Amino acid sequence: MKRLILTSAVLLCLNGISFAAIDWQSKGMQMVGEVLANPSAFFYDFQQDLEATTPLTPGKSFGLQTGLFPTTIPMTFVNVSGKYRLHAEGRIAPGVPQVDLIGGLWNSPLAKIATKDSKTIESAKFGGDYLGAIVSSSVSPKIRTFWGYKHSMLRAKAVLKPDENGKWPQLMGTDIKSFDSGFKDDFLIAGIETPKGINKYWSMQLNYGLKTQTFSTKLSWYGKIFELGLNIYPEGVLVFHPVWNMHINF
Amino acid sequence: MKKIILSAVIAAALTGRLCATVAEDSKIFTPYFDMTLMEAAFLPSAGNIFSGGNINTQAGLLTKLSQKDSIFGLYNFNYEGPAFQPQDSKQFTDRSMSHNFNFEYRRVLSEKFRVRPGVSFMRDYSRTGANEAWKNGLYNMNSFGGQLAVDYNFDFDKNGVITAAYMSRKIKFPNYTDLLREFMNASNTSETSGGLQDQNLTQISLRPSWNGFFSGLTYTEQDYDNQKVVDHVTGIYGNTLQKDKTTAVDGGFHQSLWIFELSPMVSYSMHRSNQNFLRYKSLGATFTPATLTDGTANVTMVANNYDYNEATLSVPIDLNVTGKWAIGGSFNVTSRNYTKRGARDADNNYTASKQKNVMSTLTGSIRKRINDVATMRLFYSMVVASSNNKFEKYTPNNYTGHTFGVAYQLSY
Numbered sequence: 001m002k003r004l005i006l007t008s009a010v011l012l013c014l015n016g017i018s019f020a021a022i023d024w025q026s027k028g029m030q031m032v033g034e035v036l037a038n039p040s041a042f043f044y045d046f047q048q049d050l051e052a053t054t055p056l057t058p059g060k061s062f063g064l065q066t067g068l069f070p071t072t073i074p075m076t077f078v079n080v081s082g083k084y085r086l087h088a089e090g091r092i093a094p095g096v097p098q099v100d101l102i103g104g105l106w107n108s109p110l111a112k113i114a115t116k117d118s119k120t121i122e123s124a125k126f127g128g129d130y131l132g133a134i135v136s137s138s139v140s141p142k143i144r145t146f147w148g149y150k151h152s153m154l155r156a157k158a159v160l161k162p163d164e165n166g167k168w169p170q171l172m173g174t175d176i177k178s179f180d181s182g183f184k185d186d187f188l189i190a191g192i193e194t195p196k197g198i199n200k201y202w203s204m205q206l207n208y209g210l211k212t213q214t215f216s217t218k219l220s221w222y223g224k225i226f227e228l229g230l231n232i233y234p235e236g237v238l239v240f241h242p243v244w245n246m247h248i249n250f
Numbered sequence: 251m252k253k254i255i256l257s258a259v260i261a262a263a264l265t266g267r268l269c270a271t272v273a274e275d276s277k278i279f280t281p282y283f284d285m286t287l288m289e290a291a292f293l294p295s296a297g298n299i300f301s302g303g304n305i306n307t308q309a310g311l312l313t314k315l316s317q318k319d320s321i322f323g324l325y326n327f328n329y330e331g332p333a334f335q336p337q338d339s340k341q342f343t344d345r346s347m348s349h350n351f352n353f354e355y356r357r358v359l360s361e362k363f364r365v366r367p368g369v370s371f372m373r374d375y376s377r378t379g380a381n382e383a384w385k386n387g388l389y390n391m392n393s394f395g396g397q398l399a400v401d402y403n404f405d406f407d408k409n410g411v412i413t414a415a416y417m418s419r420k421i422k423f424p425n426y427t428d429l430l431r432e433f434m435n436a437s438n439t440s441e442t443s444g445g446l447q448d449q450n451l452t453q454i455s456l457r458p459s460w461n462g463f464f465s466g467l468t469y470t471e472q473d474y475d476n477q478k479v480v481d482h483v484t485g486i487y488g489n490t491l492q493k494d495k496t497t498a499v500d501g502g503f504h505q506s507l508w509i510f511e512l513s514p515m516v517s518y519s520m521h522r523s524n525q526n527f528l529r530y531k532s533l534g535a536t537f538t539p540a541t542l543t544d545g546t547a548n549v550t551m552v553a554n555n556y557d558y559n560e561a562t563l564s565v566p567i568d569l570n571v572t573g574k575w576a577i578g579g580s581f582n583v584t585s586r587n588y589t590k591r592g593a594r595d596a597d598n599n600y601t602a603s604k605q606k607n608v609m610s611t612l613t614g615s616i617r618k619r620i621n622d623v624a625t626m627r628l629f630y631s632m633v634v635a636s637s638n639n640k641f642e643k644y645t646p647n648n649y650t651g652h653t654f655g656v657a658y659q660l661s662y
Contacts, residue, residue, distance in 0.1 A: 022299045095279075139281045143623060143662050145309075190309055192283050192660050194621055202620060204285050204660045206307050206327065213347065213375065213384040215329065217287050217305055219658060232289050234303045234331045235345070239289060 034237045040183040041214070044154045045236045046071055047106065047128045048216055049229070049243045052081040053189055054203050055136035055146045056100050056249060061085050063249035065227075070241060071106070079106035083249075089138060097137035102150065105129035111158075120169050122161040128154035134189065146205070148189035156181045185209035191218075199224050222247070282310035282324070283662045290629075290655025292334060292342070296646060300342065302332035303655075318358040326350040334633045336584060337607040337647045347384065348374040366399040370419070388425055389447070395419035410460040416453070423447040448475040465501035482526045482553040485542060494523040494556070502564075511568040511576070518561050527555030527591075531598050545592055545600025552600070554590040561585050568617060578615040578627070583608065594641035607637040607647065627657045 035042045050067030063083040071077040081104030089098040107127035115124050132150030139145055159178045162168050168175035191205025200223045208215045216236075220229040220243075229243035289303035310324035329347045354368035374391040375384040384390075399415040426447045450473045457466040474492040481488040502515030528551055535548035542551045566580035586607045592600035615629035630653065637647035 022293070026298055137281075139283075139662060142621070143283075145281060145283050145662070190307060192285060192623075192662065194623055194660070196621070202624065204287070204624075204658060206285065206305065208327065215305075215347075219287070232287065232303070234289070234305065234329060239301050239303075 031237050040154055040156060040181050042237050043156065044128075044152075044183040044214070045216070045231075045233045045238065045241065046075050046077060047130070047152065047154050048207065048218075048233075049231055049241050050077060050079045050081065050104065050106060050245070051130050051150070051152070052083055052102055052104060052245075052247070053132075053134065053148060053150065053205065053207065053218070054191070054193065054201075054220060054222070055098060055134045055144070056083050056085050057199075057201070058089065058098070058138075058144075060249040063247055065104070065245055065247035067106075067243070067245045069244040076108045076110050077106045078109065080104055083134075086133075089136070095137075097135045100134045100136070101132075102134055102148070103129070103131040114158075119163050120160050122159040124158040126156050128152070128183075132187075132189075136193075142194055144193040146189070146191050146193065150187045150189065150207075152183075152185060152187055152209075154183040183212075185212045185214060187214075196221065218243075224249075278314050280312040280314075281662070282308065282312065284308040284660070286657065286659045288655055288657040290333075290653050292332065293652040293654075294334065294342065294646075295650045297342070300332050302342075302345075303329075304331060304333075305329040320356045322352075322354045322356065324350075324352045324354075326352070334635070334649075334651045334653070335645070336586075336609050337635055337637050337639070337645065338586075339645070341378065341645055344376065344378050346374060346376040348372060362403045364401040364403075366401070367396070368399075369396045370394070386425065388427075389423060390425050391421060391423050391447075393419045393421045393451075395451075405460060408461040410458075412456070412458045415455045415457070417451075417455075418453075419451040421447075421449050421451055445475060446477045449473055449477075450475070462505050463501075463503040466499065468496075468498045468500075470496040470498075477525075479524050480526045480528055480551075482551055483542075485528050485537060485539070485549070485551055490524065492523065492525045494521065494525075496521045509570045511570065512566075514563075514565045516561075516563050518559070520559050521557060523554065523556040525554075525556055527552045529598070529600075550600060552591055555588075557589045557591075559587050559589065566613075574619050576617040576619075578613075578617055578629075580611075580613045580615075582611040582613075584610075593638040596640045596642075598641045598643075601638075603638060605637065605639045607635070607639070609633065609635045623662050624658070624660045627659075628655075629657065630654050 050071040052063075052065040056063055062085060065081040065083070066072070067077065067079050071079055081102070084101045085098065086101060087096065087099040090096060105127065106129070111124040111126040115121050130150050130152040132148055134146050134148035136144050136146035157180045160169050160176055168177060170176065187207050187209050189205055189207050191203055193201055193203040196202045200221070203218075203220045205218050206215065207218070214235070217232045218229055219232070220227055222228070225246060225248065227243070227245040227247060229245065231241040231243050233239055233241065284307070286306045287303070289301070291299060291301050293299050305327070306329075307327040308324060310322060312320060312322045314320045327349055329345070331345050332343050335342060335344070350370065350372040352368060352370045354366050356364060356366050358364050370393075372391075372393045374393075376387040376389040377384055395418045397415060397417040399413055402412045404410045404412065423445070427444045428446055451470065452473075453468060453470045455466060455468040457464065472494040477492040478487040479490040479492055480486065496519055498517060498519035500515065500517035502513065504513040528549060531548045537549045538547065541547035542549065544550060562582070562584045564580065564582045566578065568576045568578040570576045588605040591605045593603050593605040594600055611631055611633050613629055613631040615627050617625055617627045619625050633651040633653065635647065635649050639647050642648065
């Protein structure tokens with residue numbers, strides 16, 4: 001009897017789901033349209049995936065990080081980030097928080113390949129960087145809150161040239177000689193970190209851009225070498241970004 | 251309109267939250283942090299799948315100045331993404347984002363009495379299109395004001411407190427303009443259509459709580475600065491300014507019984523507005539005074555169109571299977587009955603019966619406690635929205651929907 005009720009309940013739910021068919025083609029076209037409308041914002045979400053915006057673990061002086069997925073693979077964002085501890089928590093006086101400098105940069109080899117192989121691209125640049133600081137303070141043995149600022153920039157530039165017939169690339173009937181698209185903003189960061197085990201942490205943070213009102217949340221699980229994350233961009237084209245980063249702290 | 255009342259309710263809830271944050275005796279500074287994140291996929295019966303979510307971040311600091319004096323500052327970021335909406339409110343794709351700053355001074359007057367004056371500033375952004383800039387939202391809103399709360403502690407052992415609070419807000423909509431009025435009066439170059447949503451909001455509330463039980467009585471008044479009332483006889487704007495009043499009562503409890511965690515809540519509100527509504531069937535419909543009260547005429551006047559009574563019942567239950575895992579379920583139902591507004595048929599004609607909307611949500615979830623301060627929840631919800639109003643040109647009134655999502659909470 002129990003099994004019958006359970007089966008009926010599942011079928012009822014599935015019936016409801018199949019009733020509302022999903023139009024994947026229309027959804028895909030909508031997403032492509034959103035990317036074309038604001039390509040910089042789309043690519044900047046991937047830059048945020050590689051940005052190291054958590055504080056250095058207690059006792060460490062500096063750290064290096066590189067984003068593996070989805071940044072290096074498949075997006076070809078070759079990247080490196082660094083953290084440097086300016087002040088350890090409580091060193092000058094009890095209660096004075098830890099202060100870290102953070103920063104990093106990335107570049108895409110796709111821009112160089114495009115320049116080399118294309119007959120209409122004179123030069124191209126596709127990359128970004130960020131610089132900031134994180135202040136962190138332990139509020140209990142198990143909780144550390146952190147606050148930060150970062151200035152973040154993405155550059156997407158190309159200078160075009162006419163083909164062998166002297167014709168410029170066109171977009172909707174207009175000659176395109178160059179384009180300079182990018183993203184730049186100052187962000188505030190607020191987050192909380194809690195240990196999951198020995199040398200294992202779980203954190204949750206909010207990044208908010210003051211000029212563009214761009215915002216994201218990052219959920220991260222990290223240990224000595226690797227960081228797994230789930231970055232959420234509620235207003236982005238791809239809302240969920242699963243993230244895999246590698247870091248070494250000294 | 252509903253949004254402002256909602257904001258006021260959030261402000262009232264924040265006042266309660268502020269009250270809940272208590273300094274430890276040994277500390278001068280006590281931080282407060284709460285972050286909730288929800289992201290879900292929504293599958294409506296009509297329309298395509300969409301994603302949406304909610305982010306709420308609160309960060310505060312309580313500073314103890316002396317044994318009797320302290321200051322509490324709280325910043326609240328709230329984002330509400332696309333989601334299923336109650337009928338007559340907004341579209342599924344509408345989004346809003348707000349920043350709220352609240353500063354409160356606390357003074358202990360005696361063993362049982364405490365007074366909490368405070369100021370608040372809020373900036374609220376809204377957007378409908380995918381690429382519309384947040385700063386250009388038609389309903390962007392700024393509010394500024396103060397509040398005064400008095401706590402009377404009648405039972406220290408079981409946290410028995412009665413809080414009386416008075417709150418006042420000046421609310422401005424800097425981008426709002428009546429597009430139809432601008433269109434109809436294109437030759438007029440002076441600004442006559444802006445500022446119509448600007449208003450002053452006043453709220454008085456009394457909230458007792460004891461041993462996990464709570465209740466409240468709230469009265470809210472919205473006085474519009476410029477929005478005039480459409481006269482229900484002549485059908486043109488008169489000199490009376492719009493005024494809305496809402497009286498609400500609520501009650502509930504949060505209790506643990508064996509492996510069950512229960513937090514049911516019930517509320518009832520009565521909204522009254524002196525604004526009337528002139529329904530044009532089409533843009534070129536002609537106005538005929540003799541047929542103004544005829545529900546099938548091209549132009550119909552509905553006096554007190556916005557008056558309604560609304561009841562809400564929410565019953566969430568968590569069953570703690572182990573120390574880490576819990577199975578949850580909840581049932582929510584909201585019923586809104588318009589007292590004067592008739593329901594419309596599919597052709598936009600008023601019928602004899604009054605409009606009635608019901609929205610029910612059934613949720614099942616699995617919760618994992620990550621540690622002392624963090625939880626994760628996977629959930630599925632089924633929404634059934636029904637209404638006897640069959641004119642659904644702008645927002646859907648009758649639909650079913652499925653939601654699959656994940657939610658995280660970290661609170662310290």
